[in-house]
Amino acid sequence: MRTEQDAQRICQFRRHEHLAHKGEVQDKVYKLQEGWASRYCVLPDGRRQITALFLPGDYCEPQWLLSGKSDLPIVALTPVKAQTVPLAGIHAKPGDGVMKLLRGVLEAHDRQTSWIVSLGRKSAIERVTDLLAELFQRMRSHKQIVENCCTMPLTQQDIADVVGLTPVHVNRVLGDLRSRGLVRFSGKTLHLPKPEALGIPSLSQAEAAPGRDPAADRRILAA
């Protein structure tokens, strides 16, 4: 019965179909295998903001383990194939599974912190390059980069809803980056000729401890 069990644990979603609704009780999490999804929020007057992106390999949403519900909707940005991971199973046999999810929560928390900095203090160009850089690195950590290319299924409207801009301005910013030779699009695949120019560390030096900025601290301490 293994094949049948596996089949039960895989589910598919069409583009714009919801993986979760607002306030819905969740007794499972998804592990994305193909396609992208997003958590979003719509204000009463229609303004929309994407607050999280889920890529293949990501858990969606790890904090459901603790909260038991999704307080914002999750929607597929592309056709999605996902594995369902029942929380009951994780609770029954705690251990590795719990830690994986908690690590997922921490990663999401760190990404959100970075986005707050981007949205609060960075220009349109910086926000877009930050997003492309983050996605490029997440794709790379899931081994989905080939020759500085990766799939980029987001529409300009999607990007706008992530970076807090209008679609037309995202278009202009992308055009600017293109004219400067920093990005190239061919259909739904993104090519970054010089990843370092976007602040993306080369693959070898994975992560090196950044070390604090003394001038920055001095500004705070100048009391």
Place this chain on the structure above:
Amino acid sequence: MRTEQDAQRICQFRRHEHLAHKGEVQDKVYKLQEGWASRYCVLPDGRRQITALFLPGDYCEPQWLLSGKSDLPIVALTPVKAQTVPLAGIHAKPGDGVMKLLRGVLEAHDRQTSWIVSLGRKSAIERVTDLLAELFQRMRSHKQIVENCCTMPLTQQDIADVVGLTPVHVNRVLGDLRSRGLVRFSGKTLHLPKPEALGIPSLSQAEAAPGRDPAADRRILAA
């Protein structure tokens, strides 16, 4: 020896003094008793963004339980008195302590999500009122509201660094809110004559208990 033990677990910080530095290893968390603190990020060119606020009663930072380090600095915005909670003790005797911290992580995560929406899609006036409303409600949940008044130790520069605006524009926005009778400042205390006008629910309907499964919590701890 009780008094001596207690004394060891209380520490004080002056305004602008750091509770944690960037990348520092943490073997404890703080529980704030008096005063406010903030996590912040400074860009190379000096732009500053506050990514979290810590009020009396809050844990700072609950996720250190899982990450073991602070990747952004924490600084006191006022004189701070805090209780240190060693993580070794929590790990040694898991139970209630772990869940309190994990709940703190989830609350921080939800607040960050709301701030992404604010920073991405809301106007200056909305961002400032959102902040005042959030702080008012957090103060109220810690029983620190008297007659629609609470202490508001943030300077306009601090507020600007939270809501992603310049201090002068924050000043104009506050002046606008004041002229509309929505807020009043007397020194460092904030008075909200009509909390409902800022979207703050009245005290009675405080919170409809989110309803969590204590048994589930206990299972997680076994990990």
Place this chain on the structure above:
DNA sequence: CGCGGCATTGAACACCTTCAACAGCGGTGG
């Protein structure tokens, strides 16, 4: 008293939005 941090106000400017129009493209139905 004098100094430094904080609040306040004005004027000019920049960045991003808004509105509008159009092109390309895939899908659907006549």
Place this chain on the structure above:
DNA sequence: CCACCGCTGTTGAAGGTGTTCAATGCCGCG
């Protein structure tokens, strides 16, 4: 097969929101 439609991307022009620069007043504190 082609016409039509909707979605996505692209570009221009005008306008608004928030920034920048600068000056002034206030207040607590050494």
